Amino acid sequence: MAAKSKTDHRPVAPALLRWYDKHARVLPWRSRPGEHADPYAVWLSEIMLQQTTVATVGKYFRDFMQRWPTVEQLAAAPIDDVMKRWAGLGYYSRARNLHACAVMVAHDYNGQFPDDEAALQKLPGIGPYTAAAITAIAFGKRATVIDGNVDRVVTRLFAIEMPLPLSKPEIRAQAETLTPDKRAGDFAQAMMDLGATICTPKSPSCNRCPLTEVCDAYAQGIADTLPRRAPKKPRPVRHGACFFVTRPDGAVLLRKRVAKGLLGGMMEVPTTPWLDAAAEDYSEFAPLKAKWKKRMGLVEHTFTHFHLILTVFVGAAGAKEAAKAGGVWTAQDELAGEALPSLMRKVVALAMPDEGPLFSKQSKK
Ligand code: SF4
Structure with a gap:
């Protein structure tokens, strides 16, 4: 259940979209604000970005798009070639699932990615996050996209003091209330950009943020202490x-x-x-x-x-x-x-x- 906040957060989406129109990061897989992106490029980039930074993914994304510009071409590639080009990106089950997913989309969906979250989640390697990202970013349909950046921004906007990962259900509930009906894809990317460039993990730049007036953590002076995290067990x-x-x-x-x-x-x-x-x-x-x-x-x-x-x-x-x-x-x-x-x-x-x-x-x- 979402905790109660006295702040009216309805201005978050319009303020953030205005900011995004001016400050969106230019990324190789991105369309311009207000335009829909190529579903194949969105899917490929989202799979590569799981557990991997934007800076690392750039050259791999360009290489894949150059070699296999369509989902049919990727589906037709030998799996060993895909694994070779993936080498260095890590989490190699992603590459196997990527290829299996391309084969399924090429053969069972006539080369067109489905445009709803439930159908996307039936494809190999596509979980709830990636399905929401493709639905919103590639098809412009309302879907709430939550990655690590969004976790942090929402935690601060609502001053959620419960530690991660226990706070995940509350973050989702609050994020749902923020997601606009229109431009859901731009909104998702705007949240990610804000988290990556301004509402950063350490020392958030609140003085440059378009959301200070609706941010509970900022109002309470606790932004840089959030999100809290349950202590990690030492790695074996x-x-x-x-x-x-x-x-x-x-x-x-x-x-x-x-x-x-x-x-x-x-x-x-x-x-x-x-x-x-x-x-x-x-x-x-x-x-x-x-x-x-x-x-x-x-x-x-x-x-x-x-x-x-x-x-x-x-x-x-x-x-x-x-x-x-x-x-x-x-x-x-x-x-x-x-x-x-x-x-x-x-x-x-x-x-x-x-x-x-x-x-x-x-x-x-
Ligand atoms: S005001 Fe500060 S803490 Fe709040 S969303 Fe903006 S950058 Fe993050």
């Missing part, structure tokens, strides 16, 4: 090792991870299971017989639910031994174009310190 730490092995022609052994689960379907430098404690000896997991040398330093990577620390071993395999190994031997100058997630790019960087970061090479492909 897991440990493992990777085996970076070359054969006589310099090719490197990679393996494809199983399709389901973390980094599913992506390529990897052969790795051990990730364990709750560091092992004394990882040799039983080595992909082949070789003289393994431990690299100085460790690879560390933080996933949503745990932190991972990897030891990296390097080795050289003879031709006979290499022929027996399962996996894919990949030329070193082709590593950058492989579907290697960021974690594995860090492993390669530690194993081949003179080669520089793989991401800069990938962009040339």
Whole structure:
């Protein structure tokens, strides 16, 4: 249930839309204020933006739109190509769902995204947030879009002191009351822009905000203390090792991870299971017989639910031994174009310190 506020928040939508008409961020997937965007571009950008910043998504979005300008072209692309172009964006189940969704829209919907939230949520990878965003932004229909920025802005407008995530139902109820019947897509993007540029997590710039007169947190002088958050549990730490092995022609052994689960379907430098404690000896997991040398330093990577620390071993395999190994031997100058997630790019960087970061090479492909 929405808490009672004495403030009349009806001026929020008109004031914010006036501000948006002047100050909307220019983003590659965006139409101009007042215009509807291409549903394919909105969907693609929204999937990429889940858990990922606007700054990171830009080049990936442009690359996908250039390679696959329509949903039919994306549907026709081999999944391995999609995974390769997604490498580095993280949360790889998104890429598999992206492709599955493109196939479904191309085949079952004649290449047209449905324009209502319920139908959109039946498509792979589209949850309530993305369905609302596509409905509002691409089709201009009323839908309440709530992302992290909107959580923060609404929490402050209504001075909601209950900590996140407990306050989510109240935030939704209050956000519903703010959403206008017209220009719902612009309103959603305006809320996101306000949260990203003015009502920022630390030190909000209230002196530049178009909503100060209707903001309860501002009136009470508590804006920068909101939203409150329930204390987080410490992230568990897991440990493992990777085996970076070359054969006589310099090719490197990679393996494809199983399709389901973390980094599913992506390529990897052969790795051990990730364990709750560091092992004394990882040799039983080595992909082949070789003289393994431990690299100085460790690879560390933080996933949503745990932190991972990897030891990296390097080795050289003879031709006979290499022929027996399962996996894919990949030329070193082709590593950058492989579907290697960021974690594995860090492993390669530690194993081949003179080669520089793989991401800069990938962009040339
Ligand atoms: S007045 Fe300050 S706290 Fe309130 S919405 Fe604007 S920037 Fe955020």
